[in-house]
Amino acid sequence: MSLLYRNNIVMNLISVENLTVNYGANTVLRDVDFKIDLGEIVTIVGPNGSGKTSLLKAIIGAIQPAKGFVKLKPRLKIGYVPQRLNFESTLPITVERFLRLIGKIERKSCILALETAGVPELLKSQMSELSGGQFQRVLLARSLLGDPEILILDEATQGLDQPGSASFYRQLETVRHDTGCAVLMISHDLHVVMSASDRVICLNGHVCCAGTPAVVASTPEYKALFGDGTEGALALYRHEHNHNHDHTTTQQERLD
Amino acid sequence: MLDDFMVRASLAGIGVALAAAPLGCFVVWRRMAYFGEATAHAAMLGVALSLALNISIFLGVLVVAVVMAWIVTQLSGRNYAMDTLLGVFAHSSLAVGLVVVSFLSGIRIDLMAYLFGDILAVSRVDLAIIWSGVVVVIALVYWRWDALLTTTINEELAYASGLNPKKEQLFLSLALGVTIAVAIKVVGVLLIVALLIIPAAAARNFARTPEAMAIGTAVIGSVSALVGLRAAYIFDTPAGPSIVCLALVLFIISSLVGSIRARA
Numbered sequence: 001m002s003l004l005y006r007n008n009i010v011m012n013l014i015s016v017e018n019l020t021v022n023y024g025a026n027t028v029l030r031d032v033d034f035k036i037d038l039g040e041i042v043t044i045v046g047p048n049g050s051g052k053t054s055l056l057k058a059i060i061g062a063i064q065p066a067k068g069f070v071k072l073k074p075r076l077k078i079g080y081v082p083q084r085l086n087f088e089s090t091l092p093i094t095v096e097r098f099l100r101l102i103g104k105i106e107r108k109s110c111i112l113a114l115e116t117a118g119v120p121e122l123l124k125s126q127m128s129e130l131s132g133g134q135f136q137r138v139l140l141a142r143s144l145l146g147d148p149e150i151l152i153l154d155e156a157t158q159g160l161d162q163p164g165s166a167s168f169y170r171q172l173e174t175v176r177h178d179t180g181c182a183v184l185m186i187s188h189d190l191h192v193v194m195s196a197s198d199r200v201i202c203l204n205g206h207v208c209c210a211g212t213p214a215v216v217a218s219t220p221e222y223k224a225l226f227g228d229g230t231e232g233a234l235a236l237y238r239h240e241h242n243h244n245h246d247h248t249t250t251q252q253e254r255l256d
Numbered sequence: 257m258l259d260d261f262m263v264r265a266s267l268a269g270i271g272v273a274l275a276a277a278p279l280g281c282f283v284v285w286r287r288m289a290y291f292g293e294a295t296a297h298a299a300m301l302g303v304a305l306s307l308a309l310n311i312s313i314f315l316g317v318l319v320v321a322v323v324m325a326w327i328v329t330q331l332s333g334r335n336y337a338m339d340t341l342l343g344v345f346a347h348s349s350l351a352v353g354l355v356v357v358s359f360l361s362g363i364r365i366d367l368m369a370y371l372f373g374d375i376l377a378v379s380r381v382d383l384a385i386i387w388s389g390v391v392v393v394i395a396l397v398y399w400r401w402d403a404l405l406t407t408t409i410n411e412e413l414a415y416a417s418g419l420n421p422k423k424e425q426l427f428l429s430l431a432l433g434v435t436i437a438v439a440i441k442v443v444g445v446l447l448i449v450a451l452l453i454i455p456a457a458a459a460r461n462f463a464r465t466p467e468a469m470a471i472g473t474a475v476i477g478s479v480s481a482l483v484g485l486r487a488a489y490i491f492d493t494p495a496g497p498s499i500v501c502l503a504l505v506l507f508i509i510s511s512l513v514g515s516i517r518a519r520a
Contacts, residue, residue, distance in 0.1 A: 057412065057415075060412065060415045061415045062411065062412050062415040062416075078416045078417075079416075080412065080413060080416030080417075082410060082412045082413060085409075085410050085413075087409070088286075088287070088408075090284050090285050090287065090460065091285040091405075091408065091409065091466065092460065092463040092464050092465060092466065092468070092469055093405075093409075093464075093465055093466055094464055094465055097465050097466070097467075098409070101405055101406050101409075102417065103402075142413075152416065
């Protein structure tokens with residue numbers, strides 16, 4: 001952990017200290033410390049049930065910690081993309097109206113956000129009639145509105161096919177590049193994680209290891225959790241890193 | 257104008273329809289039909305306590321309805337699902353209410369009036385109470401509209417936007433409590449739930465935005481009240497149930513037209 005927190009900049013967007021979260025008698029997170037600064041891309045990896053989603057929920061305030069605390073920069077603007085959203089078909093609402101729920105948002109900004117997310121044609125569609133992929137992109141568009149300082153994404157590419165997920169990450173990269181907002185995400189796409197993150201946090205009820213992708217991938221803790229099978233991802237990461245971040249290729253092409 | 261009992265009844269019916277419209281939409285959207293019913297049942301306890309303590313029925317019903325809504329909101333999500341708690345509170349408050357009523361010796365209570373309402377007996381004072389309630393409910397819902405919608409769509413999105421879904425739920429419960437308190441005399445406990453849900457359900461087929469659905473619900477509810485009263489006058493049928501029957505007719509028409517449009 002010490003690797004990460006030596007750098008104690010005052011302008012932490014989010015700082016989590018000693019966070020412990022219980023569900024009944026079960027402790028899902030124990031003494032978690034972590035910080036995220038302006039413009040950083042931090043990815044949380046970890047097996048199922050390792051408390052990844054609970055950590056994000058504690059950060060947005062949806063669950064109360066049993067111990068420790070979450071400090072947000074005052075009036076931090078969060079763009080949040082939840083893991084799953086069961087949309088009630090009982091509620092009629094167009095994509096435009098959904099996007100404009102955030103506050104004083106002009107139609108122009110909505111169209112722009114949908115373009116960034118790659119689905120400008122959906123403005124007038126009903127939310128309940130969207131496909132899984134379209135829905136995820138609309139959620140991404142929503143998270144971009146209102147000038148967020150940080151995007152928090154909980155397995156945002158769930159339900160997207162591989163080209164879809166690759167283009168999702170490309171759009172994310174573009175957004176980060178254009179707006180400079182920080183990104184905190186949970187992802188299972190280890191290839192992407194390794195090539196696109198500034199820092200990786202490996203979580204399993206507590207922070208197992210953390211640091212740059214290369215450092216994390218070489219730790220025994222990471223190997224214990226993900227096995228040596230991910231060496232390929234690391235090799236790919238190094239390869240990508242030595243050249244440039246050419247995000248126009250799809251995942252499949254990269255693997256080829 | 258207010259001297260005519262039909263005019264007073266119509267104004268009362270429209271008032272209740274207007275207050276119930278946005279709330280009925282939320283009841284449908286949030287799948288809390290049973291919540292409305294439980295609050296309405298709790299209102300019976302409110303009536304009984306008001307009579308026992310000799311306070312205004314409006315106040316008694318309001319307090320009991322809101323307290324029950326608050327308790328259910330606080331307890332839900334831990335060891336009990338919402339519907340279990342509602343079941344506990346709905347039936348027990350109704351039962352306790354009826355038991356309390358039985359202790360009130362010497363006072364004759366027309367229980368039927370509170371179960372089914374008596375819209376034709378609405379006085380000027382009742383009208384003033386109803387329309388004050390309408391103003392409060394609509395102001396409350398208008399103020400919290402975007403926050404309530406966000407919370408309804410997804411609680412985590414609401415938290416991330418800096419909202420507190422529990423607080424929003426409480427606003428909704430408060431508005432529901434006020435509506436039931438002002439409506440109990442007009443349409444009664446059993447029919448208020450119908451008036452909350454049926455117009456909203458009928459409006460669903462035609463709405464593409466939440467706002468359109470709320471306005472459509474208000475129109476359908478008001479038409480049900482006006483035409484239902486007129487029908488009750490002509491056919492000499494009970495007024496409250498006639499209003500609900502009219503709403504049901506509109507719901508059936510809406511569903512038929514909706515399914516024909518879906519096929520076309």
